[in-house]
Amino acid sequence: MSSPSQKTDILLFDLDGTLVDSAPDLALAVNDTLQQLGRNTFSQEVIRGWVGNGAKTLIERALSGDIEISPDLDPELSAKALAIFLHSYQQNVCVHSKLYDGVLNSLQTLKELGYKLAVVTNKPERFIQPILDGLGLTDVFDTLVGGDTLTQKKPAPEPLLHACQLMGASIERCLMIGDSRNDILAAKAAGTASVGLTYGYNYGEDIAQYQPEWVLDNFTDLLKILKD
Numbered sequence: 001m002s003s004p005s006q007k008t009d010i011l012l013f014d015l016d017g018t019l020v021d022s023a024p025d026l027a028l029a030v031n032d033t034l035q036q037l038g039r040n041t042f043s044q045e046v047i048r049g050w051v052g053n054g055a056k057t058l059i060e061r062a063l064s065g066d067i068e069i070s071p072d073l074d075p076e077l078s079a080k081a082l083a084i085f086l087h088s089y090q091q092n093v094c095v096h097s098k099l100y101d102g103v104l105n106s107l108q109t110l111k112e113l114g115y116k117l118a119v120v121t122n123k124p125e126r127f128i129q130p131i132l133d134g135l136g137l138t139d140v141f142d143t144l145v146g147g148d149t150l151t152q153k154k155p156a157p158e159p160l161l162h163a164c165q166l167m168g169a170s171i172e173r174c175l176m177i178g179d180s181r182n183d184i185l186a187a188k189a190a191g192t193a194s195v196g197l198t199y200g201y202n203y204g205e206d207i208a209q210y211q212p213e214w215v216l217d218n219f220t221d222l223l224k225i226l227k228d
């Protein structure tokens, strides 16, 4: 296995499905929203398969009952549902969410090794810090970019480029680490290498088909490829 370029010293991390298994809290807020609207709820497993494109898409998938958003979805209902969801999630943003194995120690080691770390997620920005605080990751990251920080989200390259800019770095110095096609496609569009993790929320797809430079089964394997 080759290692990232010698110049890589900035690591851009996806949040949901990469650092944090947030699906339990997201699913509770989605189902709370559906219940308030008098609609059928879904299992956590089903909702897990809808996470990754931000809050609006998640709630529109839930209203559609499918990963494909119904073209007949009423925009007013969608807006109402999103407001309910954001409020509900805000109340319980980090109750059942957990870091994946090895994340805390690995991030601490990477920091000690001198890497600069950023979160680049499609999750609304307001939820990032409370989750990091709830999971013992306060002050670990230099920069946080959410799905509503800019007008464009992953798989667009802009959030990655924005994170680099905030850290005063060029994209060539970065490596993107994520669990879904959005992360890998955003990295390719931004012109940087990526790591695809196999355990997260990947819509049932094999992350390898998007051709990240590395495919890893465990978060801790990241240390190995950076050290090789």
Ligand SMILES: O=C(O)COP(=O)(O)O
Residues within 6 Å of the ligand: 014, 015, 016, 017, 051, 052, 053, 054, 055, 058, 120, 121, 122, 123, 124, 154
């Ligand atoms: O869609 C979400 O809320 C999660 O997004 P992320 O996987 O980019 O962190």
Ligand SMILES: [Mg+2]
Residues within 6 Å of the ligand: 014, 015, 016, 017, 018, 052, 178, 179, 180, 200, 201
């Ligand atoms: Mg993700």
